[in-house]
Amino acid sequence: MHTHNPDKMQGIIFERMKSIGTADILRVLEGYRWQDEVTLKIEMKAKNGLGEQYAKARQIKPESHGNNVPQKLAELHKLFDRIKPRDDLTIPTTPGFCFLHGFMQGEDREWKDMGFTYRHNTIEDFYFRIEYNDFKEDYALLNMPEGYVTQGRGHTLYKGTRESNGLLLEEWIAKGQFFRNEKGFDSDDWGYVFSLGIHMTDPTYKTPQLRLEMYYKIPDDETQAYSEKQLMVIWREITDSIRIRESAFENK
DSSP: OSSOGGGGEEEEEEEEEETTTOOOTTEEHHHHHHEETTTEEEEEEEEEESGGGGGHHHHHGGSSOBBBBEEEEEHHHHHHHEEEOOOOOOOOOOSEEEETTTEEEOOOOOOOEEEEEEEOOSSSEEEEEEEEEEEOOOOOGGSSHHHHTTTTTTTEEEEEEEEEEEEEEEEEEEEOOOOOOSSSOOOOEEEEEEEEESSSSOOSSSSOOEEEEEEOOOSSSSSSSSOHHHHHHHHHHHHTTTOOGGGSSSSO
């Protein structure tokens, strides 16, 4: 059952093989915690080569047949201790980073690659995809080949740059057939994709790379569709709210 008392958090951790068909030396710690009606899940790779079937192999290559499960289990517990559920409208004021329904407290300079998708409650195929990481791309968004955005099934409506909250935003807006049907095949439905890139070629610890995409499929009843002008207003309202949260980083 769920609990609102942080002193009564409930959870469980499983140790399992990585997959069927792989050696059982490759393990995965799969942990769950339930708090405040939020389910948190963490998976961590581990190794356990202490099985009797690896006795001879351990004599030849002992470094490849050790057991780091206890160490990884301790790391997993520490990660869960740092996480707390978070309403998506709540902006933290202490160092850490946010993810869907949660907040990882404390400084963390480890490499990160994170992504989320927000879908409209009632409008089909109207969603936002957010990605941010510390990886340096070879090209800025506007220097990418057109097919990177249009996917070979559309055309460019606008591309350019603007500044907001001290950030340089690169934008690329396209119209085309970007959607798939229920069977996973390309559909003939038309729609829009709005793309934005920040610090794609020069990310740092305090200025990570950010990618944001807004997808909108034109409904069958076009009288109920948003116009390009209305979509642009929605897009600008959202992207103008992007800013660096200075309190997310340690000063040193």
